[in-house]
Amino acid sequence: MKQITILIPAYNEEEVLHQLYQRLNTVADNVKKYSFEFLFVNDGSKDNTLNILKELRKHDRRISYVDLSRNFGKEIAMIAGFDYATGDAVVIIDADLQDPPELIPEMIYYWEQGYDDIYAKRRNRAGETWLKKWTANKFYGILQKTTKIEIQENTGDFRLLDRRCVNALREMRESQRYTKGMFSWIGFNKKEILFDRDPRAAGESKWNYFKLFDLAIEGLTSFTTAPLRISAFFGFTISFAAFIYMMWIIIKTLMWDEPVSGYPSLMTVILFLGGIQLLSLGVIGEYLGRIFNETKNRPLYYVNVYNDEKVRSWVETNV
Template identity: 35%
Template sequence: MPENPKYSFVVPAYNEEKNITLLYERIISLMNHYKDSWEIIFINDGSIDKTIEVLHKLAEKDKNVKYINLSRNFGHQAALSAGLKFASGEAVISMDCDLQDPPEVIQQMIEKWHKGNHIVYARRQNFRKDNIIKRLGSKIYYRIMGKFTRIDIPKNVGDFRLADKKVLAEINQMPEHSRYLRGMVAWTGFKHDFVDYKRPDRQKGESNYTLGKLAKLGMDGVFNFSMLPLRIGFLLGLISTISGFGLLLYQIFDVLINGVYYHLYKWLVVILFIFMGFMFMLFWIIGEYIGKIYDDVRQRPLYVISEMKNFE
C-alpha cells in the first residue's frame, strides 16, 4: 500500500442537479483531513435536467472533479461500470449522488482498508421509508440470494463501498453485459470488512430507482449468480407430473373401488393446463438465460461516452 495513496470517488448521477454540489462540498470537507491526492468521477447517465451543466461548472473550477457524459441513459450499473473503468486511485469509493450514502462514513472505510481489507462495505442498519412492496421484495430477494447463490453476497449493502485497485482490476476485465456489481465484487473473494451506518433520507429530488428498476436489478442478481430458476423449473415440472399422475390414479381408484364414473376429459383438461403452465414458465426461464447469452455474444459496448472532462 502506498504511503500517500490516491482516492477515487465514483458517483453515477441521473437527474441529480440539486445534490451534486452538496455532495462535492461534503467530500471536499472529508478530504481536507488527508494529505493524499484524490479525484471525483461523476457519470452523467443521460440526465434530462441540468446535471451536465452543474458538472461542467464544477470541473472548470476544480480539476480534481472529472465527469463522463454518457450519450443516453444506460442504467445505474452501466454508469457505475464506466466510472470504475476510468478510476485511477489505489482505493475506489463508489457511492450514490443522493446523499443517502453519507461521505462521513468513508473515513471509517479508509481506516479498515489500511488494516488490510481489499473491500470495505457500508452496511445499512436501518431501512428506508419505502412502501411495503419494496420492503417485502427486498426481504424475499436477500433470502433467495443467501440460500441459493453460489457466492456469499453480503446483506443490506448496496453499491456504497471501498474497493482497492486489485479488486477493480478483476471487475474491469469481467466481460458480461448484464452487470450486477454487488455480486461481481463479492465473487472476487478478496478479504473484506463492514462499516455499519444509518442511512439518512434523501434530502432533495426524488429517487430514480423505480420498482421496475429494482426488480430488474434483483433479477440480474438471481440469474447471474444462481441456478435457482432452472431448479424451480425442474421442481415445478416434477410437481406437475406427480400431481397429474396422482389425479389419474385417484380417478381410477374411485372408478374401480367405488364405482364412481368420471368424464376422462375433465381430468385431461386439468392436467393439460398444468403442463401448459409449466412449459410456459420453463420457456421463460430458458429465454432469460438465452437473452443474457445473446447480449454477451453481440459484443455491443456496455455504454457509449459522448464527452469526458479533466481526464489526462
C-alpha cells in the same frame, strides 16, 4: 502520495450536486495523507447535471467527469467509472447523499489496515416504504439460499475498493450486470461497517418497483441456476402426480365401474399444466435471453465527453 477516486454515478441529479460537492470537499480537506479525484459518470442526464459538473471542474481540477452517450443504467455507469478511475482505491457513492460521505475516512482507515473491500451495511433504511424494505429482505433471503457465494444483505454500492478489486471487476465485461453480486464473487479481504442511511437530500428516486424487480431478476439469473432446477423439479413432480392420478382413474373405472369426471376436471388439469409449462418456458427464456445478449459482444458503453474533450472513437475495449 496515494490517490483515492470517489466514483459518483449521476442521472438527473442537478438538485443535489452542489451539496454533494461541498460535503465531499470537506471530507477530502480533512484527510491530509491522500489526494482525491471526484469522478462523476453522467449517465445520459436530461437536466442540467452535465453543465453543473463542467462549472465545478473549472473551479476544482480534482473533479473529473465521464459523459456517456446515453442513459445506460447505473450498473454500466459504474463499470465506466472503474475504467476511468485513476486512484489506488475507489469509493463508490450515490449522488443523492443517502450514503454519508463522512464515512469515507473510516473506510480509508480499514483500507490502511489491509482490507480490500470495505462495504457499508445499513442499520436502517430511512425514507423507504415498508413494502420496499420487506421485498428487499425477501429477495436477499432467496438469493442467499440459492447461490453458492455469500451475498451481503442490506448493503448497496457504497464501499471502498482497493485497486486490485477494481481491476478484477474491470475484467468482468458481461453486459447484463449485477454488481452487488460481483463484489461478493471476486472475494478478497472484506470488512463491514455499519451506518444509518439518510433520506434523499433532494430530488426523486430513479428506482421504481418495476426497475427493482428487473434488478432482482438480474441478480437471480446472474448468480444461480436454481430457477431452472426448480422448473425441472416442478415438471417431475407434476408428471409423477399425473401418472398416479391416471392410474387411480383407470382402477376406479375397471374395478368399480365409476364414470370418469368430464369437462370441468379436464379443463382444470389442462389449465394447470399449461400454466406450469409457460412458467418453465419463461424461466428458460430468461437464461436464453442472457445468452443472446452476451453473444452479441457489443461494447458496454460509449463516451461522449471526458473532461471537456469529445471522445471521437472510444469504446470500452480501448480504455
